[in-house]
Amino acid sequence: xxxxxxxxxxxxxxxxxxxxxxxxxxxxxxxxxxxxxxxxxxxxxxxxxxxxxxxxxxxxxxxxxxxxxxxxxxxxxxxxxxxxxxxxxxxxxxxxxxxxxxxxxxxxxxxxxxxxxxxxxxxxxxxxxxxxxxxxxxxxxxxxxxxxxxxxxxxxxxxxxxxxxxxxxxxxxxxxxxxxxxxxxxxxxxxxxxxxxxxxxxx
Ligand code: HEC
Numbered sequence: 001x002x003x004x005x006x007x008x009x010x011x012x013x014x015x016x017x018x019x020x021x022x023x024x025x026x027x028x029x030x031x032x033x034x035x036x037x038x039x040x041x042x043x044x045x046x047x048x049x050x051x052x053x054x055x056x057x058x059x060x061x062x063x064x065x066x067x068x069x070x071x072x073x074x075x076x077x078x079x080x081x082x083x084x085x086x087x088x089x090x091x092x093x094x095x096x097x098x099x100x101x102x103x104x105x106x107x108x109x110x111x112x113x114x115x116x117x118x119x120x121x122x123x124x125x126x127x128x129x130x131x132x133x134x135x136x137x138x139x140x141x142x143x144x145x146x147x148x149x150x151x152x153x154x155x156x157x158x159x160x161x162x163x164x165x166x167x168x169x170x171x172x173x174x175x176x177x178x179x180x181x182x183x184x185x186x187x188x189x190x191x192x193x194x195x196x197x198x199x200x201x202x203x
Contacts, residue, residue: 077169079150086147090180092173102178103113105171109163110179118182136179137186149176 031037042048042056065074071077075087092098100137107116113133115122120135134141141149153172156162192197 004058018064038049075147076173078146079154088145088146088147090146090173090176093168094177098174099177101171101183102174102176102181106175106178106182109167110175113160117186118179119186122183131165135159136183140181142187146176146180149179 006171007042044057046056047054048056073091074080074082077086078089081087110118111122112135113122113124114120115133118136122132122133127133136142150172152160153167153175154162154164163172191200193201
C-alpha cells in the first residue's frame with residue numbers, strides 16, 4: 001500500500017516538474033478547470049456588431065439613478081424650492097452640534113477671506129486680493145435668503161470661487177447657520193438678550 005502511495009506521489013511530482021519546461025511556449029498553458037475563461041464576450045471599448053451604434057458599452061437607461069444618489073430633496077441639494085425660488089429657511093435643523101460644525105467649517109473655508117467675524121477683512125486682504133470679500137454685516141446680505149447663500153457657496157459668485165467640491169452639502173447648511181449667528185452677533189439689539197441678563201451690558 002505504502003509503495004503505491006509513494007509511486008503516485010512520485011509520478012505527480014514528475015508531472016508537475018515536467019510542466020516547468022524552462023522555456024517559452026506558444027501553446028496555451030494546460031488549464032484543468034477553465035471555468036468561463038474562453039467564453040464569447042465583449043471587451044470594454046470594443047466594437048459591437050449587434051448594436052446599431054456599434055458600441056459595446058451601453059449607456060444606462062434614461063432616468064437611471066445610482067444607488068444613494070437620488071437627490072430628490074431639492075431644497076437641501078440646490079437651495080431652491082420646486083418653483084426655483086430660493087429657500088428661506090435652512091433645511092438642516094439647528095442644534096448645538098450643527099452650530100459647532102458650522103463654526104469650524106466657516107473658520108476653515110470662509111474666514112481666510114471673509115474673516116472670522118464675517119466683516120470681509122480676512123487675512124487675504126493683506127495680500128492685495130483684487131476684490132475685497134463682502135462683509136456679511138450689511139442689510140443686503142442679512143436679508144438674503146439662506147438658499148441664495150447656499151448657491152453662492154456651491155457655485156461661487158463673481159470673484160469668489162465655488163466651494164462645492166470642498167464642502168459637502170450638509171456642511172454648507174451648517175456654515176449658513178453660523179453665518180446667521182455671526183450676523184446677529186454684530187447686529188444685536190437689546191431685546192435679543194434675555195431680560196435677566198441685560199444689566200450685564202454696559203451702555
Ligand atoms: C478666496 C476668498 C473667498 C473665500 C474662501 C470665500 N469667499 Fe465669499 N466672497 C469672496 C469675494 C472676493 C466676494 C465678493 C465677490 C464679488 O463681489 O466679486 C465674496 C462674496 C460673498 C458673498 C456675497 C455675495 C454677493 O451677493 O455679493 C457671500 C454671501 C459669501 N461670499 C459667502 C461665503 C461663504 C459662506 C464662504 C465659505 C464657505 C466664502 N464666502 C468663502 C471671497 C471668498
